[in-house]
Amino acid sequence: MGLRTFKGGVHPYEGKELSKEKPVKELKPQGEMVYPLSQHIGAPAKECVAVGDTVLRGQKIAEAGGFVSAPIFSSVSGTVKAIEPRRVATGDMVNSIVISNDEKFLEVGFEPCEDYTKLTSDEIIKKIQEAGIVGMGGAGFPTHVKLSPNNPEKIEYIIANCAECEPYLTSDYRSMVEEPEKLITGMKIILQLFPKAKGLLGIEDNKSDVIASMQELVSNEPRIEVVPLLTKYPQGGERQLIKACTGREINSKMLPADAGCIVDNVATINAIYTAIVEGKPVMDRIFTLTGDAVMEPRNYRICIGTSCKEILEAAGGYVREPKKVISGGPMMGFAVMDVDFPTTKTTGALLCLSEDEVSKYETTACINCGRCVEACPENLIPSRLSKFSDHGDKEQFETWYGLECIECGSCSFACPARKPLAQSIKTMKKLVLADKRKK
Amino acid sequence: MSDLLKVSSSPHVRAKDDTSRIMLYVILALMPTYVFGVINFGLRALLLVGVCIISCVLSEFLFEKAVGKKSTVGDLSAVVTGLLLALNLPHTLPIWQAVIGSVFAIVVVKMLFGGLGQNFMNPALGGRVFLLISFATTMTNFEFDGVAGPTPLAALKTGETVNTLDMLIGRTGGTIGETSALCILVGAIFLILVGVIDLVIPGVYIVSFAIFIILFGGHGFDTGYLVAHLCGGGLMLGAFFMATDYVTSPITPLGKVIFGICLGVLTGLFRIFGNSAEGVSYAIIFSNLLVPLIERVTVPRAFGVVKEKKVREVKANE
Numbered sequence: 084m085g086l087r088t089f090k091g092g093v094h095p096y097e098g099k100e101l102s103k104e105k106p107v108k109e110l111k112p113q114g115e116m117v118y119p120l121s122q123h124i125g126a127p128a129k130e131c132v133a134v135g136d137t138v139l140r141g142q143k144i145a146e147a148g149g150f151v152s153a154p155i156f157s158s159v160s161g162t163v164k165a166i167e168p169r170r171v172a173t174g175d176m177v178n179s180i181v182i183s184n185d186e187k188f189l190e191v192g193f194e195p196c197e198d199y200t201k202l203t204s205d206e207i208i209k210k211i212q213e214a215g216i217v218g219m220g221g222a223g224f225p226t227h228v229k230l231s232p233n234n235p236e237k238i239e240y241i242i243a244n245c246a247e248c249e250p251y252l253t254s255d256y257r258s259m260v261e262e263p264e265k266l267i268t269g270m271k272i273i274l275q276l277f278p279k280a281k282g283l284l285g286i287e288d289n290k291s292d293v294i295a296s297m298q299e300l301v302s303n304e305p306r307i308e309v310v311p312l313l314t315k316y317p318q319g320g321e322r323q324l325i326k327a328c329t330g331r332e333i334n335s336k337m338l339p340a341d342a343g344c345i346v347d348n349v350a351t352i353n354a355i356y357t358a359i360v361e362g363k364p365v366m367d368r369i370f371t372l373t374g375d376a377v378m379e380p381r382n383y384r385i386c387i388g389t390s391c392k393e394i395l396e397a398a399g400g401y402v403r404e405p406k407k408v409i410s411g412g413p414m415m416g417f418a419v420m421d422v423d424f425p426t427t428k429t430t431g432a433l434l435c436l437s438e439d440e441v442s443k444y445e446t447t448a449c450i451n452c453g454r455c456v457e458a459c460p461e462n463l464i465p466s467r468l469s470k471f472s473d474h475g476d477k478e479q480f481e482t483w484y485g486l487e488c489i490e491c492g493s494c495s496f497a498c499p500a501r502k503p504l505a506q507s508i509k510t511m512k513k514l515v516l517a518d519k520r521k522k
Numbered sequence: 523m524s525d526l527l528k529v530s531s532s533p534h535v536r537a538k539d540d541t542s543r544i545m546l547y548v549i550l551a552l553m554p555t556y557v558f559g560v561i562n563f564g565l566r567a568l569l570l571v572g573v574c575i576i577s578c579v580l581s582e583f584l585f586e587k588a589v590g591k592k593s594t595v596g597d598l599s600a601v602v603t604g605l606l607l608a609l610n611l612p613h614t615l616p617i618w619q620a621v622i623g624s625v626f627a628i629v630v631v632k633m634l635f636g637g638l639g640q641n642f643m644n645p646a647l648g649g650r651v652f653l654l655i656s657f658a659t660t661m662t663n664f665e666f667d668g669v670a671g672p673t674p675l676a677a678l679k680t681g682e683t684v685n686t687l688d689m690l691i692g693r694t695g696g697t698i699g700e701t702s703a704l705c706i707l708v709g710a711i712f713l714i715l716v717g718v719i720d721l722v723i724p725g726v727y728i729v730s731f732a733i734f735i736i737l738f739g740g741h742g743f744d745t746g747y748l749v750a751h752l753c754g755g756g757l758m759l760g761a762f763f764m765a766t767d768y769v770t771s772p773i774t775p776l777g778k779v780i781f782g783i784c785l786g787v788l789t790g791l792f793r794i795f796g797n798s799a800e801g802v803s804y805a806i807i808f809s810n811l812l813v814p815l816i817e818r819v820t821v822p823r824a825f826g827v828v829k830e831k832k833v834r835e836v837k838a839n840e
Contacts (some may be wrong), residue, residue, distance in 0.1 A: 095535050174529070334825065415533065418527070419529065422531050432735065438535070439528055450544075462824050496535060503530075
């Protein structure tokens with residue numbers, strides 16, 4: 084079978100070799116821990132501890148603020164020091180629980196599950212909800228909501244997003260190399276919820292070793308199949324992944340469930356495994372610290388809430404002065420002004436680059452070359468949308484399908500005039516959507 | 523908090539190609555054509571190419587200086603315009619006329635409309651057509667091997683036979699850059715390989731023109747006649763280097779196809795039924811004018827968006 088993919092996309096420098104080969108290293112935090120109450124899509128969590136309280140690792144410190152929300156757990160033992168606004172990766176100030184870490188890592192008692200096949204669907208979803216699992220690839224959508232579609236019997240495919248198409252990131256890769264059974268078991272747990280569904284592992288072919296090892300592992304699993312994908316950004320975009328794996332297309336107004344699909348990324352499925360089999364809530368994650376400015380680029384297993392600054396120091400700090408530091412990957416990550424911000428459930432990487440390509444280049448006039456059109460995975464005309472955005476023409480922006488933009492950044496990447504196309508389209512999208520909410 | 527890092531919106535990486543590199547590729551792709559032009563027509567051709575490039579770059583530079591704008595000559599687009607204009611001139615053209623054509627191309631067609639990316643018409647062709655109208659005699663004085671004579675297309679129009687092999691190689695009279703289909707194709711293949719142009723516009727243009735000639739050329743499916751038409755005049759140069767001008771061609775995929783068909787039909791129309799033997803320049807600048815309209819009706823359907831016909835029907839029933 085040939086490699087599957089979607090139309091459009093770009094091929095940025097992958098940079099994965101920096102951190103790909105080294106095994107994941109455990110990192111025990113020492114400093115204070117910060118847990119923003121809003122680290123998922125939906126209502127912020129509500130704190131259920133007070134300043135001065137002693138907490139254990141694995142203890143719930145914030146309740147879900149609604150159905151579309153998720154609880155938050157302490158990843159260390161210690162004392163609640165403050166509940167106050169703290170700056171997060173996006174630059175926003177978010178109300179956070181600050182815990183001073185006693186470095187003892189005393190845990191609450193976890194209840195492992197001997198045989199998950201005996202659990203009912205409701206029990207599984209309840210456990211996932213109670214473990215605070217959200218989309219750990221970056222979106223942060225509460226997983227229990229995703230796993231409770233309106234018509235569960237219409238779900239035909241559970242797609243594991245193993246594409247990891249963002250350059251430089253290797254956390255999913257390492258986890259698939261080191262603990263593939265977690266992914267497979269996690270997938271089997273989800274499949275138990277949807278008896279008619281088939282499990283697909285969509286893996287880009289730059290991870291051919293993982294494709295081979297996974298194929299081996301699922302050879303006795305009739306309901307799970309490996310789908311080798313062409314290495315191309317944004318192959319791991321939800322809509323692009325669904326297209327590549329099933330041939331189905333969804334637009335901005337649809338959910339994957341409308342195409343009979345549910346997509347979860349590797350870290351999320353691993354978290355489902357940990358929650359159901361080990362009985363542990365979301366406390367840790369694998370984190371890629373990388374970039375040419377870092378002394379030791381590699382993957383770390385970190386306690387969520389650890390400051391990026393601490394991770395960086397533990398890894399030997401900088402080898403050369405960073406010009407740009409990004410929370411996440413280079414295509415969709417957030418540039419940060421300071422590395423002292425807390426890791427959350429969705430923080431998968433810190434990329435430190437010694438050169439800032441963007442400020443190096445000057446924006447020139449659009450020459451209508453159409454490279455953005457070729458790059459756009461959503462079949463849009465980014466140069467035109469950016470023009471409408473500059474002119475404030477909301478009507479034309481919608482007519483040319485501006486709201487379908489998935490903000491992958493491929494257009495800005497490809498533009499020879501170095502225009503910040505994605506940025507202006509994103510801005511306009513926000514304005515148009517805000518207008519719609521007003522109506 | 524004194525040394526904060528620089529922040530910007532994602533993405534944080536960029537592809538290597540920028541505008542000046544694309545222009546450089548075009549200049550390189552035209553190399554076989556102008557080298558052949560100089561071999562074919564002598565050093566006067568080289569002089570003309572130099573004059574056009576220098577006048578184009580200089581007029582862009584001076585115009586921007588005069589209106590207080592930042593200089594953009596570094597993007598090399600003026601060099602491309604000068605080069606293409608020169609390749610569209612007979613080598614015998616007086617220097618001062620070439621200078622006027624260059625100034626017109628840059629100042630009137632390009633800069634007055636806002637500079638690179640804003641012109642609605644290909645500047646080099648705008649300049650050529652301006653010269654063709656203004657200095658008809660010198661612009662149609664084609665000498666080859668020191669002898670003035672008709673171009674192969676003009677000969678074809680009057681019913682004479684032409685040597686198609688000579689036309690393919692380019693050993694005929696004509697403008698500096700249009701004669702050798704072979705050299706143009708070599709450059710075009712290079713541009714396709716480096717990803718600067720794709721085959722859609724030139725392909726559709728040439729195919730639809732060929733169909734037009736077969737249907738209305740009066741010779742039916744006569745291969746010799748067809749090849750002469752394809753290699754003759756500015757068709758090859760126009761199809762691969764002028765019609766593909768990003769600025770003045772549609773950006774929508776379907777628009778490119780429609781644009782190509784317009785070019786083919788118009789070129790055929792002008793060549794077969796028009797007064798002159800030539801038609802490419804006019805066909806291209808005429809089609810340039812249609813680009814905004816073509817784009818408007820060819821907005822591509824976004825990924826995953828279904829046609830909303832049913833919704834409309836429901837509304838009509840209400």
